[in-house]
Ligand SMILES: Nc1nc2c(ncn2[C@@H]2O[C@H](COP(=O)(O)OP(=O)(O)OP(=O)(O)O)[C@@H](O)[C@H]2O)c(=O)[nH]1
């Protein structure tokens with residue numbers, strides 16, 4: 511791939527950065543990247559016994575010395591010649607012991623030998639400049655490092671592996687074909703037949719449709735990245751707080767045999783079906799004269815109205831009561847999941863019309879089924895070909911689709927105006943290029959890489 515963008519210092523400096531978080535640990539990784547020869551020269555000042563021509567990708571155990579020449583550590587050193595490295599440049603990695611003093615000594619030695627500390631995202635930016643990855647893939651790396659759940663990690667990995675880039679590239683190919691046909695007709699009007707207007711319009715409309723579909727994926731992804739809220743509601747003593755604790759995996763809420771124990775709503779995040787959600791425990795619903803409890807019941811009712819899903823708990827020992835009928839009768843059916851609690855006290859086959867799943871937070875019985883139902887009801891099921899499409903990508907896709915729709919309309923209207931169609935197609939190409947980086951400005955790159963970690 512050609513050089514996509516010039517990096518700020520044109521790859522002239524040898525960069526040094528720690529690739530692992532600060533703090534005492536078994537190992538820490540310090541990396542160098544830079545021009546061939548210069549990078550190895552810095553590495554050999556730190557690891558004097560490293561050969562002049564180390565074997566590529568083969569670990570060598572070396573003594574490392576500080577800027578004063580005093581021993582620092584014994585560490586594995588890995589050498590990656592350009593262009594077969596993460597950045598496309600010559601890279602040397604030190605796997606040293608994870609002491610703050612050793613890492614600081616190593617960084618100081620590298621600086622003394624001529625390396626410059628990298629700024630945020632600078633390693634990835636060099637990789638981008640050398641065509642090792644494109645901009646969307648680089649953003650995937652950042653998303654992967656930030657992923658809070660397995661679902662988010664899986665989607666980010668798809669971006670890293672080029673799932674979005676491949677689709678964007680395929681769309682660009684089709685547009686470039688159309689464009690070359692139009693331009694040939696413009697340049698050699700006498701010798702080249704104008705492209706078939708209907709055919710051009712159809713291709714452009716199809717590509718616009720693909721861009722619009724990808725943009726819709728982004729909107730869905732955005733909704734998923736917001737934590738869904740599930741509120742546990744039910745009568746006092748129904749076992750809400752016990753269930754809440756079981757789902758969040760720790761004793762967060764107070765549990766007692768006294769009805770009316772929970773007053774304030776309690777909020778915790780919990781992972782269900784590879785996604786993160788916010789779970790709320792609330793005060794038991796009942797008519798009460800107690801001022802504090804009354805406020806708690808109001809809060810619970812409001813939480814029930816705004817939550818994405820109400821998990822309604824019914825104590826199976828007592829069965830459905832009038833208040834339960836009343837709440838469930840209010841018609842939030844689509845957004846309510848009814849769980850029968852304390853299943854351990856009633857045996858597995860207690861049947862109650864509205865109850866969808868039986869669970870015992872005490873024994874764990876039925877909790878897996880409950881988690882699965884929650885995941886299904888919240889739309890957390892893993893869809894095939896799930897794509898992470900960031901907001902930035904969505905904006906570019908929408909803009910490209912709109913130019914393509916205009917181009918298709920112009921092409922379809924006889925007599926065709928090839929230069930107008932071509933101008934719109936060029937606009938769309940440039941919008942899509944922002945996703946993969948071909949047409950990204952330095953300013954945009956600065957903005958994106960500022961969100962990266964140092965050493966990435
Ligand atoms: N055997 C059994 N007892 C349970 C189970 N879940 C809750 N309990 C008991 O039921 C009582 C009430 O539990 P809580 O979790 O505090 O009920 P709650 O719905 O939060 O009650 P309020 O906060 O008062 O509205 C406690 O004594 C719990 O130990 C269960 O699955 N099995």
Ligand SMILES: [Mg+2]
Pocket residue numbers: 750751752763764765771772791792793794
């Ligand atoms: Mg409670």
